[in-house]
Amino acid sequence: MHLKSLTLKGFKSFASATTLKFEPGICAVVGPNGSGKSNVVDALAWVMGEHSAKTLRGGKMEDVIFAGAGDRQALGRAEVTLTIDNSDGVLPIEYSEVSITRRMFRDGASEYEINGSKARLMDVQELLSDSGIGREMHVIVGQGRLAQILESRPEERRAFIEEAAGVLKHRRRKEKAQRKLVNMQANLDRLEDLTDELKRQLKPLARQAETAQKAATVQADVRDARLRIAGANLVELQDNLSNVEQQARMLKEQVEALSDQLEEATGESMELEALVEQATKESDDAQQLWFQLSALAERVSATVRIAADRAKAAPEVPYSGPDPDDLERRAEQAERQQQELDQAVEIARERLESIREEVETHEDSLKRADKEHLARVRAIADRREGVVRLLAAEETHRAQVGTSQAEAERLTEELELTLERAQKATSEQTGLAEEMAELRKARQPLEEAHTRAAAEAGAAESRLEQLRTQQRDLERAVSKWESRIETLQQTAPKHEVNLEGWAPITEIITPHKGRETALSAALGPIAEALSGSDIGAALQEIGSTDITRTVLIEVSDKTEWRMDTTLPKGATWLLDEVDVDKRFARPLTRLLADVVLVTDAALAQTVVEQDPRLRAVTLDGTLRGEGWVAVGSGTNAVETAAHIAEAKAELKQAKAELADIAGTFEGAVQAAEEARVAAAGAKSALREHDTNLGALERDVLRLEKQAGASKNEHERMAARVQQAELRAIEAQQKLDETLDRLARVEDQDEEEPSTEERDAAQAALAQVKAMDMEARLSLRTAEERAGQSRGRADQLRRQAQHERQAKARHEAAMASRRAAAELARAVERNASLIKDRVSEALAQAEQQRVRTAENKNLLNSKLHTVKEQTRQLQQQLNKFSDSKHASDIARSQAQVRIEEAQAQAEEQLGVPVEVLLSDYAPAEDFDKGAELARLKKAEKALASLGKVNPLALEEFKALEERYEYLAGQLNDVQQARKDLSEVIEDVDKQILQLFTDAWHDVEREFPAVFATLFPGGEGRLVLTDPDDMLTTGIEVEARPPGKRVKRLTLLSGGEKSLTALAMLVAIFQARPSPFYVMDEVEAALDDTNLRRLIALFEKLRESSQLIVITHQKPTMDVANVLYGVTMRGDGVTRVISQRMSPATT
Incomplete structure (x- = not known):
């Protein structure tokens, strides 16, 4: 058995699907730091059931999912599949190849699969436990694991040997049996309590069952007696009903006969009432006609009198106003006078203009004469002062003329420059003024938009506040109605x-x-x-x-x-x-x-x-x-229920309105926010526009000031130019006068000048001014006379028009008065004729009124007689109807009593009416008193039994069956507890045997492995409690060569790593596993110790597969397969593999 492949999808840095195909022997995984080598070890541990996030170097289990890096987005799940070659059948499964898959999602959900089928974590652990792989994962030695082995407690070290020995499977069986035993104890206690309680209840319930059986017999007698009495009462009630129905039929016939007579009398009465109604109508019509004709006669008489009066009161009145034609003639005369006065004013104005020209001519002559005289006087004075002074003055004036002309030319040039500056400033000002005008035009739409936005925002806020108020009111209403409902429910009966x-x-x-x-x-x-x-x-x-x-x-x-x-x-x-x-x-x-x-x-x-x-x-x-x-x-239940229903309806309506207003409120909030944003935007746009306009106004004002300053400067410069030119002209005049004076001094003698020409000019001027004054007075007088007469003609024409209209109105009024008098006379004649005819009609109406009144009285008398007959018939009918009604009531009461008796028989006795009459009807010799005595005796016997539980018999049988069932269950539980105790005892024996054998083998292997790693050193494993092999811990004693220490804390880092490795290798050799994973376990070793460790790896390779994460070249040299792990800048791990031939040592 060995690991065949490992596939990672989205696990930590393996964003893309990556597969590592392992070979038997040593597989080395190499790569730079941070490239994701240890993630391979984490994937192996994770897929085999590791559930500690700390062991997987994370904060939570979801950290194993690729979190994204660079351009790669985060993934939603992580998946690892481990494929194991089981051709030797080590794993207890009928497959030569076993695939274990674990999958985790972002929401924390996790899945396991074995060969593609869903499985549990327990299934995976039990599958691997027989091969020495358990939750301690001693076959996977990760970074820092060596230090944890030595620093762990003795009991924790024991777990490594138990896992290798396959003890964990038996321990899980023992723990499961112990949990069942604990849970079973609670069930046992409960069963014992229930059986005791049922045993206590059986005795009194048996007595109740016996009483119930007796009561059933007595109740049968009570029921039979009640049925016979009910049958007799029902027959008696039916006989009574028959008598009452016969009497009701007789009364019905009498009532029908009287009803026919009353109907005939009523018909006659209705006919008479119709005739009376018609006669009354005719009488009322005649009376109404008489009243109308009487009123008409009065109105006609009054019309005759009024017409006669109006015909007499219509005298002619002559017109007393002025004549319009005379006023027209006076207006034409006034217009001719006005024209004459205007002509006189024009003549006076022309004469004044002519005199003013003469005054100006004589004033010029006087000025010339004064100047000639003054020149002669000055010439004589100059001659007396000397020619030298005049010559000096000539030079001075010549110099002033040159200076003044030069200054005037300079100032003219500056004036032109000033004019250019002023024109430029004015041009710029004009351009900016046009731009400012455009901005001012554009401000009004912005201001209107701001006003609208502000108004809309205010309206939206008002609407929002209104909705908020309504919402608060509805919430208070809901609270009020809920409180009222609660109060009513508490007060309800x-x-x-x-x-x-x-x-x-x-x-x-x-x-x-x-x-x-x-x-x-x-x-x-x-x-x-x-x-x-x-x-x-x-x-x-x-x-x-x-x-x-x-x-x-x-x-x-x-x-x-x-x-x-x-x-x-x-x-x-x-x-x-x-x-x-x-x-x-x-x-x-x-x-x-x-x-x-x-x-x-x-x-x-x-x-x-x-x-x-x-x-x-x-x-x-x-x-x-x-x-x-x-x-x-x-207040009782009905009123309270009605109030509750009303309150619930109000509550439902309030909640519905509250739900409706909630959506409206959200929309109003959004609308208010949008309105506020729009108002702020409009205000901002207006403020920006005003800022631009203000800046432009400041520029215009600046240019305006600049243009004004240039204009002022131009005006000052123009004034200075004018002054310079005036000074040049004045200097030239002075020069000309000086030259003239020099010429006169040279040409004239020193005689005194004559004043005759000047005096003659003054006299002529005085005469002309007197004529000017006279012409002014004449013009003023003519203008005043023309102004006084102006408008007189128009006034006279308006007065003439007014008088002409008044005269026409007077003549029209006189014509109307004459026509009214003629109409009044015509009305008087016609009204007299109508009066005669109305008098005739009034006499006829009087006769008709008397005739219809007599007919009406006669019909009323007949109607009274018929109604009296009808009343008597009605009284008789009411009397018999009352009797019939009483009979109907008696019949209804009899029916009610029969129905009540039937309902009582059906509801209380549970017997249909047909059965009651057929089976329990009274016989001829029926004695109701005897039956009542029998019923009373049976009820007394039933009462003497006291309270009877009618369900006692059934309850006793059910309770007895339950007691027998629980007693059997109690025996089963006690037997199951005994069986579980025997199972636990057997498991303890197996654990003891497996651990003892494994311990002896590991204890034997450890000194030899330690000596291999520490030549000349000594090491051994010691039990903390040899007498209790089920719980004893394991201590490690190590003494490297040349040292006398035995405490592990005094060893160096490399010595600690080698000691821990010695313990693990001893376990590996004593109880070999199919594979082992080592994550940089040789990182702290020097070359010598590294080669010793490699020698052990080569020894382990003979029986197991080794996957080693390493940076050491010697370790790579002995590997059968080399896996290179890299990570580029995108943060994703990639793997390449190379099969190698291991070096021989």
């Missing part, structure tokens, strides 16, 4: 008995709205009744239990029962105001058939007096019968 299949009467009868109190009063104590299907079974279940009085209502397949009685107006049967379960229609209608629902106490009294059999109940619960009345208030 409780039944002392709890019968299976029986429910309160409130579940089978439901009153209409507002009829609860009435039904409660009508039922009375029966409102606490129970309804069910089998009264007999219920009575047996109740037995002789001491309980308060309880009413039971049984299912019936009979139809409902009603009374045949006519009710007065305003009264209804209570049964018509309730809903009854059809299964209980018969008994409930029998209970309430005589109850009438009325509106008030007076009607209740009327109902009871009319039919004493009836009971009348008002809406407030007052119940009245013949000679008695029940009043007062109180």
Whole structure:
């Protein structure tokens, strides 16, 4: 037997399906650190049943599933399949090749398969246990396992030998038997308690069974006596019913005869009533006609008087206003005067303009004369000051002219630059202003969108708050109705008995709205009744239990029962105001058939007096019968059930509304959130737009300021240019004056200048100004006169139009008054003719009124006589009807008594009516008194027996059978305990034999293996308790060569590893397994010790297969197959294999 292959799918770093095909001998697995070599060891342990996540180097079992790396996604399951070559039949299974598969999913579910069939972990462990592989997995030596072997307790070291010896299978059998033994003890105790209890109950139950047997005999006599008495009572009631029915038939014939007479009299009365009605109508019509004609005569007389008055009161009135034509003429005259005044104003304005031109001409002449005179005066003064000064002034002025012109040219150039800057700023400002205008236009839609979004968000929040308020209100309503239902259920009447299949009467009868109190009063104590299907079974279940009085209502397949009685107006049967379960229609209608629902106490009294059999109940619960009345208030089961049903309906509606509003509330929350997001987005967009607009406005303002500054600078520069030009002109003028003065000084003499020309110019100017003042006054006067007369013509024309309209209205009024007077005269003539005709018709109507009144009185007299006859017949009919009604009531009562007797026989005695009349009808010599005495005697005998358990006989037999069955079970359990104890004893013997043999073999092998690894050293295994081979532990004593220590803790790391290996190899040699797995067990060894260990590997290879995880080249050299394990950057392990020829040493 050896491992044939190992397939990994999704196990740890083996993301892809990977298969390792093993060969007999030594298989070495090599590769760099972290490439996944140890995952091969973990896979072997995991597939063979390892369930410790710590042993598998994980935190939880799900860590064995590939978790994803690089571009590879995490997987959902891990799967490992181990294939074993079983051609030598070591495994107890009829297959030469065995495949063990273990599968784990992300949810923690795990599966095992053996050769593709579903299996359990126990099946896998039992399959491998015979080959020395158990839960300790001593055949798999992982990293750090060597140190654990030496540091473990002696009892734990014992487990390695037991596993190799195949003891674990027997230990599991022993533990299983011990668990069964413990569980069986509890069953045994329970059986003993039950048998003791049943034995204690059998004796009193036997006495009850004997009493029940006696009671059955006495009850048979009681039943026979009751049946015979019931048969006699039923025959007596049937005879009474026959007599009552015969009397009812006679009264019916008399009532029918009187009814025919009354019907004939009633027909005659109806004919007379029709004639009276017609005569009354004719009389009323005649009376109405007389009234109408009388009123018409009065109206016609009044019309004649009014028309005469109006015909006399219509005098002519002349028009007293001004003449419109005269006003038109005055308006035309005023218009001509206005035109003349406007012409005068225009002439005065033209004359003033001409005079102003003359004033300006004379002012210019005066200025020239003043200038000439001043020049002559200055020339004389200059000559006197000297020519030298004028020459100096000429040079100065020439220099000022040059300087001023140069400055003007410079400033002109700067002015042009300033103008360019201003134009550029203005152009940029214009562009930005257009952009800002566009932004301002775009702001309104954004603002509207924000306003709408804010309004929608507010509306959504309001809706959400409204729904939240409604939800809270509904939750409070649900809580309120639940509390009310709980309170009502607690206050509802409780039944002392709890019968299976029986429910309160409130579940089978439901009153209409507002009829609860009435039904409660009508039922009375029966409102606490129970309804069910089998009264007999219920009575047996109740037995002789001491309980308060309880009413039971049984299912019936009979139809409902009603009374045949006519009710007065305003009264209804209570049964018509309730809903009854059809299964209980018969008994409930029998209970309430005589109850009438009325509106008030007076009607209740009327109902009871009319039919004493009836009971009348008002809406407030007052119940009245013949000679008695029940009043007062109180809540019973009916009202409580109605209140509970109403509360449950309200609760259901509130819950339904709450469920409806829950979905609406979620939608409103989502809508509110969306509205808030939309409002925030709109607000953000508006804020962003305002930010951009603000920035643009600041740029426009900056450019505006810049353009303004450039404009101001341009204006200042223009002013400076103008000033420079003015200074140049002024300097040029001064230069020209200086040159002129020099010329005059040179040409003129020093005589004083004449003032005659200037004085003449001043005199002419003064004269012209006087003329200007006069022209101004004339123009002002003409304008005032024209303004005063302007509008006078329009005013006169409007007045003329108004007077013309007033005159037309006056003439129309006079024409209307004349026409009204003529119409009044015509009305007066026609009204007089109508008055005469109305008087004639009024006389005829008076005659008709008297004639119809006399006819009406005659018919009324006849009708009174006929009605009196009808009343007498009705009284006689009522008398006989009352008698017939009393007879019907008696018949109904007799029928009710018969039906009650029949129902009592069927319900209480369980005998059909036909059987009762045929088998228990009274004979001729029947003595009812003797039967009553017999019944009383039997009932007394039955009472003397006391409380009787009718089920005692059956219970005694059943209890006796159960006791015998449990006694047999008790004997079986005691025998099973004895058998299990013997099994445990046999298993202990097998464990002791297997462990003892294995111990001796391992103890023998260990010193030789230790000497191989430690030449010159000594080592041995020692039992901690040799006297108890079933529980003793194992201690390891080791003394390497050259050392005297025996304590394992004082050994070096390599020595500890070799010592642990010595113990494992000793076990391997004593009880060889088909394969062993070593995970870097030689990592801490030097070359010398490594070669010693390899020598042991080669020895083990002869009988077992070795799978070694290693980094050591010497170990690789002795391997038959070499597996290379690599891992690239994607975190996935890959395997390559190479078959090799091992080196010879």
